[in-house]
Amino acid sequence: MGRYATPAGSSASIGRGSARLLLALAMALAGTVPGALAAQAEAAGETPLRIGVINVDAVALQSPAGQALQQELVAFQEDVLVELQARQETVREIEQRIAEADSLSVDDRRVLERQYQDALTEFQRFQQDKQEEATVLQGEGQARIREEIGPVIAAIQSDLGYDLVLNSTSPIILFFSERIDLTQLAIERLEAGSP
Template structure:
């Protein structure tokens, strides 16, 4: 069995964009009283194994490697200023303040850079999820139409991916509630 790299995105987030989709009508030739047809998909495996999922995994890996190197360099620069502050016993009060200000500025710049990169990573993930959704949704819908599934479930979570009107029992429940109501409220 092929293993897929896990991406730092949740299937629940991906599913919100995919599901549940209501299937308009029934597959041609499918009788209303025919047994329900249910399909199951491991959405995580499909997403992570898709070309868009593989591309996102590579983008995130590359981004994380570049970020780790840059963060280390910036952190080293902040530490160098911090060491200069710690060793500045012979400086005047004004010189020490200037050095401490330099340290605070370097620390603030480091934290801003880190926050900006976190936002960039989140945007990269969001764009990647959209590409995956755009790739998966039509394939799942085509398989549903081709094989006549009334219900498609996610194998790893209790989330419905697609469903047809045949599985919706709402009208039946309403009819039975009305039949049980003696006052005809």
């Protein structure tokens, strides 16, 4: 029976400082723990521990869902850029009319300045709305990617019998087996008062 680690980006993910601390501890223990665990497994007559790494970023980018997300984001960005340029041109035209409006009455100038403020506000609001839409689009795409690659990683772990699967580009454990879970041993030693 294995356990899957909490995925990055979830509400239960750890902070940056905590992740660095955990990575440092893991690296410090990396030289002793695998040897001790392998010796334990060998003494118990079990097969040696198997540890694998997966570059989740590369898998995600090459996945069908990842490719689809890239295309969606590019198309979205192109559409937004066209609309932003049109809105920006409207703002510039009003700016130009204000700059050339020396002969306008005070009331006409105020109307023009109000049009400028309205156009500028609309431009900024549109930009903000599209940024929010892009965030939602990206979040939904990442969820599809996780749904697509999660079963693949689980199948690889199961088919090849890995006890520990790590993300090669970040300190994230993707899967670990009960064989390498030292939690109960640590609790028992604490209760016994021995190191």
